[in-house]
Amino acid sequence: MSAVDWEEVKRLAADFQKAQLSSSAQKLSERNCIIVVGHLIHEKLLEVISTSDGKEYVTPQHLSREIQDELYASKGRINMVELANSLNVDLTHIEARCAELVRTPETGCSIILGQLIHNSYLKTLAVLINETLQLKGTLNVSELTTQYDLPGDFLQHLVEKELNKSIHGQQDAKDPRVFFTERFVARCRAAIRGALLGIQKPTPIASILAICNVSERLFFSIFEGLKDSKQIAGVLSGKQGLNAFFVPAIYSKGQSEWVNNFYKQNGYLEYSSLTRLGISDAQGFIKRNFPNEKILYLPSCAVGPLLFDQVEASIEDAVSTSSWIDLMPILPSVMSEQDAAQIVQDALRKNKQTKAEVLCMSMVVPSTLISSLTNALEPLVQVKxxxxxxxxxxxQAEAEQRIQATMSKKSAALDEDGGRTSKQDERRKKATGGKGGGGTQGRETKTKSIKKKTYGKSHADSDDDDDETPAPVSKKSGLVEVITVKDIKKEFVSQASLNDCPDELINELAARILPSVQQQANLAARKIAETAKASQVQSSRRTHGELQERLSNLLSSIRMFEKGIKMFQSDSETQKGLTKYMLKSLGSEIMGEIIKYVGQEHQISTAVPTEASSITPELRSKILNELPPTLKQVLEPVHKALVGASLDDFQATVEAALAPGACDVMIRKPDKKKERQGLLAHRMTLLGQLDECSDPAVALHLTVLLLFQAATQQPLHASGKFVMPILVFLKPSLPDDTYNTLQKYHDLVISFLSTDNENEKENVGTLLANELATLKEIAHTMKKLPVSDKADKSEL
Known part of the structure; x- marks a missing residue:
């Protein structure tokens, strides 16, 4: 610049300063200035940006310059929010100016996550990343993201761009986000190689990684390289990853040698032993090491031909001698019963000509032995x-089977018909419920319900459950259980071929033979039943005739004694007592004969005594409940009449029960000639009993009965407690001395029976023995006495 120009500048500066220092005559107020500037902005004559407080205006160019200054001061990276606060300008204007700066390539700026970053910062960042990589040896982009608070993709692009420039290293081929140096890889390779060469047994990969301090991914990458270059000897077993194991070659060699030696010596290999050696897949290992061997794989071990041939030879020897054999002592102790069962089954399957069965898992029983044992049970089958x-x-069991089969067929027919029933079906249904009482259906159903009532008792109800319970029927075979496993086991004890046989084998043998033996027993029982039925038909006529004769005699006796009871019409209590005694004795005997006959005819399960007098009222009720409903209906009134006090009712019910259609027993009509013979026979019977009697009480009882028959010409059936009422009845018909003798004898008998004093009892017994001859003489001499006025002469 020349001196003239410089002088001009000085002059202008002086004028400017003078103008500034001088005060103008007219000034604009602040409000007017705002209005003027606002008008200029509105007319787009002025472009300025207002600050956040509204006190200042700044041009866009000046704002851009200030942003660049702040970026420089922040070393190339600043947040736009911080710019807005520091420059006192709204964030929207800051973002607009930053975007304008980014669009201008000369500025070298970029916006990342709301931050304005200059290229100089990226170069500095690349240098820092390189320093970290060289220090650690390996670097992951995810770590840089956390450290520098920048996106991973941005950092990934930056590192890849600066790789082998400002960042010295290499990128992992399998994981592009990982970078490492060659020196780090060499150090890890040396550590892994040294660790693998020093291992002598299977070691988890996790333990090796902890020792070498390397990542899982890098380990497997280096391991593949070392293995390909044959720098290590060994393999990885198990699942890939941290759960895998490194098995050194020296260990695998030792394993193979141990397995080969053990197999050659013993002929088998146990899986658990191989597992303890570190072999996870035992079967696969055996198949790989013995590809040409015919090995049988059992649940717990593998068996070779040597041991298998021994088993086959033992089985053949047992079959040839028809004797049982237990293979567990032959097999190794490590084998379980399941192993023994499988090896025996395979041996029998291989030699199909060998006829034998496997019982108790490991015991072989030839079929010839089973046949001989079955034949030996034939006598037991017949007995059972x-x-x-x-x-x-x-x-009874077969009858129940038939009833159930019939009901099943009817139920199936109803199901096929859609459950629709006609009126006839409804009436039949009522009959089966026990209300109708008639028809085949009603009888079967009622019988079934009674059986349920009879056999549904617990053991506490009766001690005879074993005798009353019907034989069970197998649902599968439909056979009646005639013979049990317990019976077969008892028979096996005496068999010489089963000496020293364990109990479990005897149990299984008995269960194995039971179905065929049960079938034989059912056939034998059915044959016996048919034979018995044929003989029963022949003897039923004879039995029926004998029943008619016994019932006719008993009913004739009741009619005969009934006349004697009617003599006590003036003494109703005595007459009632004599009637009850008659029903209890002779009436029960008649009912017993009927019950015994119908019980045998209908083959009820309750045991019927051979003597009718042994059938108690409780047993009668039990038998009646098992009879068909129609027969029960006519016999129940007879059973109830026995506890009444009317001979007429009893005789009427007996006649209804013996009528055709019920028991079909014909009773003889009364015959006066036979009645007279009966009276004489009854008197002779009483006299014979009196002659042989030495008991004073019994002698008095017989004498009174004889005197009653002599006085009334009618026999009397009475017990000893009626002696005194009969004497009172006979008093008018007897001489006074005879009555006094009898009365005195009666008093002595009462005294003898009631006293506990031995001396007194002995004295009374002597008097009774002395007077016994007199008593017998009275009974013999008085054949006929005058009839008492108390007696009903119309009955004589």
């Missing part, structure tokens, strides 16, 4: 079949 027929269980 006869017992089942004698007890009635077999026939």
């Amino acid at each position: 079949a006869q017992e089942a027929i004698n007890s009635g269980k077999f026939l």
